[in-house]
Amino acid sequence: MQTPPQEHLQNSPETPYFYAVGVRKFVALWLGSLGFYGLHWFHAHWRVIRDRTAGDFKPWQRTLLAGSWCEPLLAQFVEAADGAKPFKPRTRAVLWLALTATLLLGPPLSLLCPFAFLPLVAAQQLANQVAAVRTPGADANTRVRGGEWLVLLPLAAVIAFGVGLLAGRL
Numbered sequence: 001m002q003t004p005p006q007e008h009l010q011n012s013p014e015t016p017y018f019y020a021v022g023v024r025k026f027v028a029l030w031l032g033s034l035g036f037y038g039l040h041w042f043h044a045h046w047r048v049i050r051d052r053t054a055g056d057f058k059p060w061q062r063t064l065l066a067g068s069w070c071e072p073l074l075a076q077f078v079e080a081a082d083g084a085k086p087f088k089p090r091t092r093a094v095l096w097l098a099l100t101a102t103l104l105l106g107p108p109l110s111l112l113c114p115f116a117f118l119p120l121v122a123a124q125q126l127a128n129q130v131a132a133v134r135t136p137g138a139d140a141n142t143r144v145r146g147g148e149w150l151v152l153l154p155l156a157a158v159i160a161f162g163v164g165l166l167a168g169r170l
Contacts, residue, residue, distance in 0.1 A: 015052050017080065017134040018127040019044040022142030026124050029144070030117040032152035035100075038116065042066045045073055045127070067097050074123050080130045087122050095119035 021029075021041070029037040046059035046069070062069040074089035099116035102109045131138060144152075 015135070016048050016131055016138050017052060018077065018131045019048045020128050020131045020138060020141045021124060022140060023121060023125055023128075025142055025144055025148075027117060027121070029148060029151050031114060032155040034154050034158070035114055035116060037151060038066070038100075038120075039063055041120075041124075042069070042073070049073075049076065067100075070096055074120075077123050077126045077130065080134070081126055084126075086126055089123075092119040092123055 019041070021044075026037075026041070030041075043059050043063040046057075046062045049055065050057060050059055062073075071089050071093035074087075074092050078085060078087070078089055096116055096119045099112055099119070102111075103113040104110075128140070132140070
């Protein structure tokens with residue numbers, strides 16, 4: 001008897017448990033992309049979860065509706081940690097959503113928006129720990145590779161513009 005493709009994928013040692021990304025890389029890419037890395041982050045987690053569980057959902061839909069799906073994602077991290085309760089998913093999700101929503105408020109409050117990653121750092125650390133235990137030998141994804149360097153260009157442009165403004169005033 002042959003194993004169905006979904007069962008093979010679920011039981012495959014190569015299938016990661018969660019999307020692993022080093023915390024320093026997570027922060028650098030989030031800030032470097034001015035927050036757009038968050039879309040990739042949500043999509044990557046939901047894609048891995050769908051592949052691992054053979055779920056019947058579309059990761060891009062949960063990414064576009066991340067405000068509604070952030071808490072369930074964080075709850076999966078906590079649930080997979082086998083009883084360890086390092087944080088409350090609802091609190092982290094509300095903080096992330098509130099910081100993200102500051103973009104709509106205009107300056108100076110909109111300057112808080114790029115820091116929306118802060119409530120998610122502990123969540124990514126927990127996801128990395130669970131992934132390391134449940135998927136031994138998986139890539140920890142800590143190095144910035146290939147096209148990921150391009151994500152850092154917007155941050156470099158903002159810094160260069162800021163330095164130029166400061167230099168003009170001195």
